[in-house]
Amino acid sequence: MSDLQFKRHRRLRRTDSMRALVRETHLRKDDLIYPIFVVEGEQVKNEVASMPGVHQVSLDYLTEEMNELVNLGIRSVIVFGVPSEKDEVGSQAYHQEGIVQRAIRQIKEENPSLTVIADTCLCQYTDHGHCGIVRDGDIDNDESLNYLTQTAVTQAEAGADIIAPSNMMDGFVAAIRKGLDEAGFSNIPVMSYAVKYASAFYGPFRDAAHSSPQFGDRRAYQMDPSNRLEAIREAQSDVDEGADFLIVKPALAYLDVMREVKDRYNLPLVAYNVSGEYSMIKAAAQNGWVNEQEIVMEKLTSMKRAGADLIITYFAKDAANYLDQ
Ligand code: PBG
Numbered sequence: 001m002s003d004l005q006f007k008r009h010r011r012l013r014r015t016d017s018m019r020a021l022v023r024e025t026h027l028r029k030d031d032l033i034y035p036i037f038v039v040e041g042e043q044v045k046n047e048v049a050s051m052p053g054v055h056q057v058s059l060d061y062l063t064e065e066m067n068e069l070v071n072l073g074i075r076s077v078i079v080f081g082v083p084s085e086k087d088e089v090g091s092q093a094y095h096q097e098g099i100v101q102r103a104i105r106q107i108k109e110e111n112p113s114l115t116v117i118a119d120t121c122l123c124q125y126t127d128h129g130h131c132g133i134v135r136d137g138d139i140d141n142d143e144s145l146n147y148l149t150q151t152a153v154t155q156a157e158a159g160a161d162i163i164a165p166s167n168m169m170d171g172f173v174a175a176i177r178k179g180l181d182e183a184g185f186s187n188i189p190v191m192s193y194a195v196k197y198a199s200a201f202y203g204p205f206r207d208a209a210h211s212s213p214q215f216g217d218r219r220a221y222q223m224d225p226s227n228r229l230e231a232i233r234e235a236q237s238d239v240d241e242g243a244d245f246l247i248v249k250p251a252l253a254y255l256d257v258m259r260e261v262k263d264r265y266n267l268p269l270v271a272y273n274v275s276g277e278y279s280m281i282k283a284a285a286q287n288g289w290v291n292e293q294e295i296v297m298e299k300l301t302s303m304k305r306a307g308a309d310l311i312i313t314y315f316a317k318d319a320a321n322y323l324d325q
Pocket of ligand 1: 167202205275276
């Protein structure tokens with residue numbers, strides 16, 4: 001054996017402290033952004049059937065939900081509204097007293113140190129369930145921009161710290177940036193869902209947010225899962241239009257794309273660990289087929305290793321608990 005030439009990689013794996021010494025990727029609580037679903041009404045705390053542990057909450061329960069996060073050391077949330085009334089143009093999305101605007105105001109009053117991110121889209125608010133305005137059976141890109149901009153401005157007025165447009169209309173970053181600047185919100189950053197695929201992994205979210213399209217699908221505006229170069233074109237436009245953060249979504253099936261975006265652009269990169277990714281792990285763990293804690297930490301770490309600086313995840317509370325152990 002003594003004449004064999006090889007490297008001894010195992011030297012650096014011998015003990016727990018040695019492994020900690022050479023660990024390259026670290027997950028921190030500050031990396032985590034927790035998504036919340038707010039509904040109208042009172043005393044509502046509905047567990048989403050396909051997302052065990054995730055609830056739709058009414059404003060009176062929002063306080064305890066936020067306090068729980070703060071106690072766990074989570075400092076950022078992204079807010080999704082589930083309005084009780086929908087119409088053709090999604091007017092509850094940009095109403096000053098819309099469910100999201102009220103939720104944002106309440107969170108900022110009660111926990112001003114939390115960073116509140118507003119998801120800016122129309123799909124939960126339109127009766128047809130599409131992310132933009134429908135004209136003759138098609139999503140009208142440029143008309144949609146006006147409604148989305150108005151939505152972003154009312155969210156900023158309510159106190160949102162970051163605007164996160166997820167609708168995949170062309171020019172949405174440029175339109176929203178201009179709208180925010182004109183309304184006096186030049187200091188509010190845009191976290192763009194720059195690279196968003198038309199994905200089956202969003203299924204459970206659509207149950208949680210009641211946002212399934214009532215006809216057709218989202219493939220005419222969300223991206224084809226087969227495409228990599230298109231992701232770079234999408235990210236490039238959003239960088240040029242003034243985005244402050246880039247999101248790649250979903251996360252797990254798109255880690256290659258995440259790495260490419262990270263290597264090309266120097267903006268903070270956000271992984272959206274979406275609903276279907278959450279549900280799959282929860283279901284397998286409930287069956288006793290995988291070790292939930294280990295698998296959650298491994299998956300979140302893989303997103304950071306792929307280049308994500310931040311992770312939007314329904315596992316944020318679990319991960320914060322694990323990090324405390
Ligand atoms: C709204 C939006 C969606 C998600 C975030 N924002 C749904 C969709 O595009 O259909 C999905 C999030 C998740 O699955 O966790 N456009």
